[in-house]
Amino acid sequence: MTANRCERREEREEQGCAGEAREEREGLEEREGRGGRFLSARAPFRVMEPTMFPVVLASTSPFRRALLDRLGLAYEAVAPAFEEIAPEGTSPLACARLFAEGKALSLARARQGALIIGADQALELDGELLRKPASLDEAADQLGRLSGRVHALHTAVAVHAPPGVPLAAGEPRTLAETVTVELRVRPLGRAQIRRYVELDRPIGSAGGYLFENHGPWLFDDVRHADEAAIVGLPLVPLCRLLRRFGVDRLDPPARA
Numbered sequence: 001m002t003a004n005r006c007e008r009r010e011e012r013e014e015q016g017c018a019g020e021a022r023e024e025r026e027g028l029e030e031r032e033g034r035g036g037r038f039l040s041a042r043a044p045f046r047v048m049e050p051t052m053f054p055v056v057l058a059s060t061s062p063f064r065r066a067l068l069d070r071l072g073l074a075y076e077a078v079a080p081a082f083e084e085i086a087p088e089g090t091s092p093l094a095c096a097r098l099f100a101e102g103k104a105l106s107l108a109r110a111r112q113g114a115l116i117i118g119a120d121q122a123l124e125l126d127g128e129l130l131r132k133p134a135s136l137d138e139a140a141d142q143l144g145r146l147s148g149r150v151h152a153l154h155t156a157v158a159v160h161a162p163p164g165v166p167l168a169a170g171e172p173r174t175l176a177e178t179v180t181v182e183l184r185v186r187p188l189g190r191a192q193i194r195r196y197v198e199l200d201r202p203i204g205s206a207g208g209y210l211f212e213n214h215g216p217w218l219f220d221d222v223r224h225a226d227e228a229a230i231v232g233l234p235l236v237p238l239c240r241l242l243r244r245f246g247v248d249r250l251d252p253p254a255r256a
Contacts, residue, residue, distance in 0.1 A: 052246070052247075053113060053114060053115050053161075053162060053164065053165060053247075054075075054076065054111070054113065054114040054115070055073050055074065055075035055076070055114065055115050055116075055117065055247075056075060056076050056077075056078055056107060056111045056114045056115070056116045056117065057075050057076070057077045057078070057116075057117050058078060058079075058080040058082075058103040058104050058106065058107050058116055058117060058118040058119075059077060059079070059080065059103070059117075059118070059119060060077050060078070060079045061232065063212050063231050063232055063233075064119060064231075064232050064233045065077050067228050067231060067232070067233040067235060068117070068233060068238075070235065071235065071238075071239065071249060072249050073247070073249065075117075076111075076114075078107055078110075078111065080102075080103035080104075080106045080107060080118065081106040081107065081110070082099070082102045082103045082105075082106035084099050084102075084120070084132075086098060086099070086129070090129075091129075092122040092123065092124035092127075092128075092129040092152070092154055093122070093124070093154050093178060093180070095122040095129055095154075096120050096121055096122035096154040096155060096156040096178055097156040097158070097176050097178050099118075099120035099122070099156070100118045100119050100120045100156035100157055100158040100176055101118060101156075101158040101160075101174055101176050102118070103118030103119070103120060103158070104116045104117060104118030104158045104159065104160040104174060105118070105160055105174060106118075108160055108162075112162060113162045113164065114162060115159060115160070115161055115162065115165070115242070115245060115247065116159070116160040117157065117158070117159055117238065118157070118158045118159075118160070119155065119156065119157045119158070119232055119233050119234075120155075120156055121153060121154065121155045121156075121206040121232055122153075122154045122156075122206065123151060123152070123153050123154075123206040123207040124151060124152040124153075124154060125145065125146065125149070125151045125152075130142055130145075130151075130206070130207065132204050132205060132206055133202070133203060133204070133205070133208045134203065134204070135203060136197045136198075136201060136203065138208070139197045139202050139203060139205075139208030139209075140193050140194060140197050140208065141208075142207060142208035143185070143188060143193045143196065143197070143207075143208045143209065143218070144188075144190070144193060146185040146207060146208075147185055147186075147187055147188040147193070148185065148186070148187040148188075149184070149185060150182055150183070150184045150221075151182070151183060151185070151207065152180050152181070152182055152183075153180070153181045153182075153183060153206060153207065153229075153230060154178055154179075154180050155178065155179050155180075155181070155229040155230070155232060155233075155234055156176055156177070156178040156179075157176065157177060157178075157233060157234055157237055157238045157241065158174060158175065158176035158241075159174070159175055159176075159238070159241040159242060159245060160173060160174045161173045161174070161175075161245045165245050165246065166246070167245075168244075171244075175241050175244060175245075176241075177234070177237035177240065177241060178237075179224070179226055179229040179234040179237060180224065181222065181223065181224045181226060181229055181230055182222070182223040182224065183219055183221070183222050183223070183230075184219060184220045184221040184222075185218050185219055185220070186218065186219060186220040188218065196209070196214060196217070196218060199213070199214045200213045200214050200215065202215075211227070211230045211231060212230075212231045
């Protein structure tokens with residue numbers, strides 16, 4: 001083989017490798033979330049199906065949006081106009097549901113005619129509600145308390161229906177369900193906790209961790225392993241609620 005042919009073949013191989021690398025890179029997208037910027041596998045292309053009523057997600061979380069994308073529904077993501085303040089004595093379980101409903105209802109006036117989805121989480125340790133950390137130090141303190149122990153993560157999802165949606169007799173316009181996942185954090189040293197919070201920067205995240213990033217390294221065991229619920233939007237309960245309001249992706253499309 002001549003030198004020129006060798007050079008051309010090497011050039012083609014280099015271009016092929018560069019093309020593969022470019023394809024891999026294009027299969028990733030940079031997202032910015034509670035834990036800062038990170039690369040995530042981009043979801044396969046899906047046709048987003050329009051519904052009879054517009055759908056609004058009362059959240060701008062990239063993690064919840066990525067989960068909702070999997071259902072294949074066209075929707076708009078809007079930040080809720082809601083402050084998370086629970087009445088004194090509210091249990092963590094009730095708190096998650098109260099906040100999910102509150103987020104959905106907070107957009108009912110601004111998005112009249114839309115089905116509105118709200119979701120929230122509450123972390124319970126020995127019957128106590130742990131507030132979402134407002135700083136890295138608070139996140140580290142919470143992980144220190146959770147170290148070596150089992151806690152409950154309550155994730156609620158709510159759907160509010162506009163007046164035009166037909167309801168069964170006596171059915172409310174706002175429905176909600178809650179999923180509880182038990183997680184056991186492995187024993188962690190201070191250096192490990194500090195390393196984790198520097199990696200994920202989990203400010204504003206229940207428990208001071210982001211399961212959707214490096215969070216799985218923190219745990220020994222997860223019971224009722226609904227990862228969508230851990231991330232913040234339980235999809236099976238959400239589909240169940242949407243079907244009660246007449247939204248089902250598996251229904252044949254209406255003929256023109």
